[in-house]
Amino acid sequence: MSSPDSSSGILVLGGGPAGMAAAFELSRAGKRVTVVEREESVGGLAKTLVIHCPEGTYRTDIGPHRFFSKNRYLYEMIEDLLGERWIAVPRHTRFYVNEKFYFYPVRLRNVIGQLGFIQSFRVVRDFLYEKVRSVLKPRKVASFGDYAISNFGRTLAEFNMINYTEKIWGLPVDQISVDWASQRIAGLSPWATLKKMIWKQGGPKTLVDSFHYPDHGSGLIYERMRERVESAGGIVLTRTEPTALEWKDRRITRVFLKNEEGVKIFEPEAVVSSIPMTHAVTLFAPQAPAHVMEAANSLKFRAQVYLFLTADRDHVTHDNWIYFPNKEIPFGRIAEMKNFSNRMVPDGKTSLFIEFFCFEGDDIWRKSADDLFRLTIQWLEKLKFLKREEVLSFHHFRQPHVYPLYDLTYSDRVSEVITWMDAFENFHAIGRPGRFRYTNQDHSLEMGILAAKNVLAGRRIHDIGAVGSGSEYFEKGYIPSRA
Ligand SMILES: Cc1cc2nc3c(=O)[nH]c(=O)nc-3n(C[C@H](O)[C@H](O)[C@H](O)COP(=O)(O)OP(=O)(O)OC[C@H]3O[C@@H](n4cnc5c(N)ncnc54)[C@H](O)[C@@H]3O)c2cc1C
Numbered sequence: 001m002s003s004p005d006s007s008s009g010i011l012v013l014g015g016g017p018a019g020m021a022a023a024f025e026l027s028r029a030g031k032r033v034t035v036v037e038r039e040e041s042v043g044g045l046a047k048t049l050v051i052h053c054p055e056g057t058y059r060t061d062i063g064p065h066r067f068f069s070k071n072r073y074l075y076e077m078i079e080d081l082l083g084e085r086w087i088a089v090p091r092h093t094r095f096y097v098n099e100k101f102y103f104y105p106v107r108l109r110n111v112i113g114q115l116g117f118i119q120s121f122r123v124v125r126d127f128l129y130e131k132v133r134s135v136l137k138p139r140k141v142a143s144f145g146d147y148a149i150s151n152f153g154r155t156l157a158e159f160n161m162i163n164y165t166e167k168i169w170g171l172p173v174d175q176i177s178v179d180w181a182s183q184r185i186a187g188l189s190p191w192a193t194l195k196k197m198i199w200k201q202g203g204p205k206t207l208v209d210s211f212h213y214p215d216h217g218s219g220l221i222y223e224r225m226r227e228r229v230e231s232a233g234g235i236v237l238t239r240t241e242p243t244a245l246e247w248k249d250r251r252i253t254r255v256f257l258k259n260e261e262g263v264k265i266f267e268p269e270a271v272v273s274s275i276p277m278t279h280a281v282t283l284f285a286p287q288a289p290a291h292v293m294e295a296a297n298s299l300k301f302r303a304q305v306y307l308f309l310t311a312d313r314d315h316v317t318h319d320n321w322i323y324f325p326n327k328e329i330p331f332g333r334i335a336e337m338k339n340f341s342n343r344m345v346p347d348g349k350t351s352l353f354i355e356f357f358c359f360e361g362d363d364i365w366r367k368s369a370d371d372l373f374r375l376t377i378q379w380l381e382k383l384k385f386l387k388r389e390e391v392l393s394f395h396h397f398r399q400p401h402v403y404p405l406y407d408l409t410y411s412d413r414v415s416e417v418i419t420w421m422d423a424f425e426n427f428h429a430i431g432r433p434g435r436f437r438y439t440n441q442d443h444s445l446e447m448g449i450l451a452a453k454n455v456l457a458g459r460r461i462h463d464i465g466a467v468g469s470g471s472e473y474f475e476k477g478y479i480p481s482r483a
Contacts, residue, residue: 010031011034011270017043017222018044018447018451019274021449026234029456034237035226035229036242038238042219043221044274045432046062047222048219049397053392055392058349059343060337061218061219062306063304063333067218074445074446075212082221097325123153123155123156130149144180145173151181167332167357168357168403169302170357177411213340216341218441240259241259242283243283245285247285271428274431276301278296281293295412298413302402303400304355305364307353307356308395309351309376310349310392311390312390316385320335321333322334330376336350336351338351365398373394404433404437418435418436428451428455439467443468
């Protein structure tokens with residue numbers, strides 16, 4: 001065991017967007033930073049995987065990562081990191097329901113043509129019923145299901161919202177917190193969608209027709225941050241994990257890190273942590289109080305399994321991604337990375353990234369690559385996307401901590417843990433797993449930047465918990481003029 005490294009400066013646990021933004025901001029301010037990342041590369045859920053095949057190199061995000069934000073500072077930061085490698089990409093998205101494809105943003109002729117008169121009538125009737133009911137006898141909104149039905153009407157809610165949400169979470173919608181709606185779809189309404197369909201302008205920003213993307217995948221942002229941190233003298237330790245956070249008088253005094261070279265002890269000035277909160281709390285020594293441990297133990301993450309296929313085809317679709325809400329289809333979303341940037345695949349080839357939602361250890365989680373491929377290819381053939389013989393190779397990945405599970409009682413249990421952790425004067429919990437909060441890249445980046453500012457100020461001048469807490473549609477954002 002090594003002796004304490006007293007000049008260790010600030011320790012950032014987790015090298016995802018939140019952790020890398022904190023490290024980047026701190027090193028820009030001249031602080032000595034060490035990032036501790038369990039995996040081989042940085043970027044967390046927003047990293048880009050690189051797959052070398054005989055015909056060339058493929059790149060894929062872990063599920064496509066479109067950047068959107070209301071915060072100009074973030075756009076300027078990424079522009080500075082990527083320059084010309086941040087390209088504008090036209091948006092093509094569809095969803096597949098009851099054996100038909102629908103464009104998203106929805107197009108009037110496509111919807112009416114596909115839905116038919118009777119179903120379209122039901123959509124309008126149920127929506128108007130809920131509007132009248134909201135005045136005469138408002139529905140009690142206790143869950144995501146109540147929210148979706150009262151805002152969209154039962155037919156529209158059941159058409160693609162309720163089944164897709166249940167697929168993501170693995171829970172019935174009446175057991176999913178309404179918080180998921182406020183972070184995911186608040187601000188989105190049939191009126192806004194209709195406005196966009198008719199006038200092609202206005203409506204929520206989710207319906208924008210183009211977005212920015214790094215030409216080598218979203219992970220390029222975080223690789224560039226790593227380069228900047230390292231060139232400023234910072235250290236990024238990959239394949240390394242913390243094993244204990246010793247504390248006294250509400251200050252972290254020593255952190256034990258472990259990797260294949262052995263154990264290293266740090267005496268950090270401050271710790272910024274974006275590793276799963278449920279794990280971080282178990283590392284505190286002395287141990288957190290029993291009620292905090294109990295609350296943390298009862299929180300769960302939804303996991304994902306992925307299948308990545310390379311194909312001897314120029315294109316499979318023209319979509320960035322396609323949603324599959326129907327439950328008989330085992331996957332939830334397919335992305336064709338070439339439609340983000342043609343630098344993601346070798347010339348003349350393409351790839352598909354297929355997402356499955358599951359719990360760690362369940363049947364889908366345990367499936368072998370061969371089984372997952374067999375399960376998937378029959379659907380790809382049925383959808384007329386790809387023939388078995390066109391597949392060049394398939395690759396299989398798993399991620400355990402993807403969606404913090406927003407069940408009906410999660411919020412009190414999260415507060416119990418966060419309140420205890422936030423009372424440490426030199427410990428800053430940030431990010432999606434770090435605060436058990438459904439964030440996209442923008443809010444994780446903001447949390448990292450604000451935590452860095454708090455560390456630099458020596459006190460909590462910014463409230464990390466307030467980032468992204470506004471009830472508005474989560475994809476709403478500022479789009480730079482060159483988009
Ligand atoms: C399928 C999918 C699609 C998405 N699409 C979009 C999108 O289009 N746009 C968008 O903005 N966002 C998108 N997101 C969300 C985005 O990926 C997250 O918001 C972002 O990655 C969160 O960053 P974070 O740093 O908070 O957490 P994470 O990315 O989870 O990073 C946490 C880091 O901590 C590391 N870690 C964990 N445990 C330990 C440990 N014990 N020791 C050391 N390190 C550890 C992890 O390896 C990881 O690198 C998507 C996410 C998924 C899963």
